[in-house]
Amino acid sequence: MNKLFFRVLVLLMSLSLIGIILVQVYWFNTSFKNNDEQFKFHVKQVIGSVADKIQKQEAYNFYDKINHYRDSTGKVPKKDDILEFYYVQKNPRTNKTIIYSNSIISEDYNISPTFFDKKFDSEKFKSFNSKRVTEVYNNNSIDKSNVTQSLIPDIRIEKTGNLDVLDNASFEIFYKDFASVLPIQERVSKETLNKLIKKELEESGVNTKFEFSIYNNNLATNVKSNEFKYNKEATYSTPVFTDNEGNSKYQLLVTFPHKKKFLLSELVSITVLSIIFTLIILIAYSSALNQLIRQRQISEIKNDFINNMTHEFKTPIATINLALDAIRNPKIIDDREKVLRYLQMIKDENKRMHAQVENVLRISKLEKKELNIIKESHNIHDIINDAIEHVNLILEDREGTIKSHFDAVRTTVLINDVHFTNVIVNILENAIKYSPNVPEIEIFTENIKDMIIIKVKDKGLGMSKIAQKRIFEKFYREHTGDIHNVKGHGLGLSYVKRIVDDHNGQVYVESEKGKGSTFIIKLPLIN
Structure with missing residues (x-):
């Protein structure tokens, strides 16, 4: 039910976001079309007014000329x-x-x-x-x-x-x-026409570049601006110089090369705000969705952690109970050797549970920056050998081997020996746990510039590319079918990452599914 609710919620949020974006696009297109219609209306008014004024101006000039001639003849x-x-x-x-x-x-x-x-x-x-x-x-x-x-x-x-x-x-x-029989250039000049169109456009609020031309029966005349080019989408026309029958062989054409840019400029401020708000919603939605997915993943990982932790505590507790029951047996209690063996089992299982609790507490303290890490000069080879000793019993139980290839000449680093020993131990334990066959582990060291490189290579299960990116996250464990087939709770490598980072180092993994993994640690040397 929770999965279904989550999917429905994501679907509704996605549809709402798509709807908002589509509404914004529709609003923009509608506004652009309205602006285009208003632009067309204003331009038609302007060129109509210009045509009327140049004809009236021609009549006035002609009448004035007649009167001067008439008065001068007497x-x-x-x-x-x-x-x-x-x-x-x-x-x-x-x-x-x-x-x-x-x-x-x-x-x-x-x-x-x-x-x-x-x-x-x-x-x-x-x-x-x-x-x-x-x-x-x-x-x-x-x-x-x-x-x-x-x-x-x-x-x-x-x-x-x-x-x-x-x-x-x-x-x-x-x-x-x-x-009507005069050539068009004698009836109106392009300078007069340019000034009149410019004035009328400015008064109508159309402040964009324009070009003009007068056509005679669909052919361009000499009365035109230098850069006039006919454009069906951006050119407007009106008849000019009508005759006594109301007909005209001339057309005044005005074109706007930057029409779209001008129309968009009127929408730019509100469009920018709309885009910004839409982006904010998109980012917020993506963040919320990411958080929801991460929360689900964390919930699953924590469930895995609890299951594995329960499993790991259940076995030692069961072993301790069996050992105690055996000690209570009258036949066993008088057998000193068997009692000591059962007591050792109780101690080992108790130590194992204690180690698990310590690991959890260590991570918690490290996250709160309460873990006190004092660093001193140490030989890294000594630290590695000490870590090998810690896992020897587990390795012998699996009949595995560890081969060391210490090629580094400079080995002195500033580290906390206890925590860094735990780092190597955690990596070695992982190599042993995730080797389905007899563990075969190799440890390499080498110097590159002022760094020492530590490589821990195994021939185990390996991991996917996705797992390689997330392997150092807290609680993360790659699923391999039954989550209990390899014991663990996803804290060890998170601890490794935190400690290496605190030592100004780097840790990463190279792996291929079915061919094993190589954990690589880089640490700065003491000069």
């Missing part, structure tokens, strides 16, 4: 009545008659055709005026037949003025027809 315009309108209202009761008349007069300034172009020799630039008259006749018999007769009205109101609507319509028709 000609009196020729006037023509093009429309006259009358309206008569008579009140029979009061005998009052009101006549309203409206006349539209055109004024032709006879502008020389050479001012424009020979193509416009039949064109006339005209302006239009209106004359509006209201006449009131009292007690006069006026009817439709004598409206135009010369009668003096009792009241006469006359108004005159320009007809701006007709003037503007006439001017726009005339100037657009004229301008």
Whole structure:
């Protein structure tokens, strides 16, 4: 049930993390698309405004030129009545008659055709005026037949003025027809266009590099920026210089080479924060998952430790109980030799349990830095020989051998003889325990620079690459089927690592599964 709960928990945490990342990616894509749409909207507004302004500027320049020419010639315009309108209202009761008349007069300034172009020799630039008259006749018999007769009205109101609507319509028709045959570079310069686009973009908050060009029927004209290149994704267009029918053969194109960079820059701050927070969540999740896995591993290792410790204590306790029962036997108690043998067994088993307890306490004190380690000068070969003596009885019981190859010339090191003897003993005991056949162990020493190298080689079970990385961890033991087939509790090599580190040395293992292991210790020499 615990395993299932753990797996479900990991699955839910993983799905939640993936969901958060996917939401962040979706939000980023959506924000980028929204920014792209807003960018497109602003740019369309800008180029539309630019197109409108350059056309109005062209009309203003043309009108200003006409006025200057007209004023400079001093000609009196020729006037023509093009429309006259009358309206008569008579009140029979009061005998009052009101006549309203409206006349539209055109004024032709006879502008020389050479001012424009020979193509416009039949064109006339005209302006239009209106004359509006209201006449009131009292007690006069006026009817439709004598409206135009010369009668003096009792009241006469006359108004005159320009007809701006007709003037503007006439001017726009005339100037657009004229301008349509001019080359584009005479209608607008690239400098003027560049300044106008830049100003409009800045006012809209689009502060990024742009290039522009005016196309004539899908072909580029000379009115363009130096680095203009058409890009379907980043180029926007609008008609410019429309004619009297509302059509245009010109298109204003504006492209943004760094469009994506500009759009991303608007999201950069919130995106960076989003990435940072996502990374924090990812790191926290990875750390939590790692801790969960490690806790499970530690729990399993501790269970192994308890099982092995129980097993190792159970055998000595059982042996001691059997020995005590044997001593109580009336037939044995009077046999001095057998009593002494059973007492020795009790002592040996008690010593074995004591050694296990000491090993645990030693590791505990070492972790709390309460272990007092006093170092003195010693010959490392003497320490190794002393350790060999400690394991001789176990080795003889297994009919094993230890061969020494002491090739080191300089052997004096600063160590604690008791603890370092335990280090070598632990390594030798492991070599004996993990040799399924008759133990064959070799010990080598050699000098490399200012170091002495100690190698303990066996022909035992060996270990996997994973085990080699974790062999010096507290409580760690590689599983070999039945966890009790080799007695131990995973503390010996942890102790070895701690002691060697405290002596400013290094310890590591080289091993191959089924071919044995070599433990290597490097220690600094005393100069």
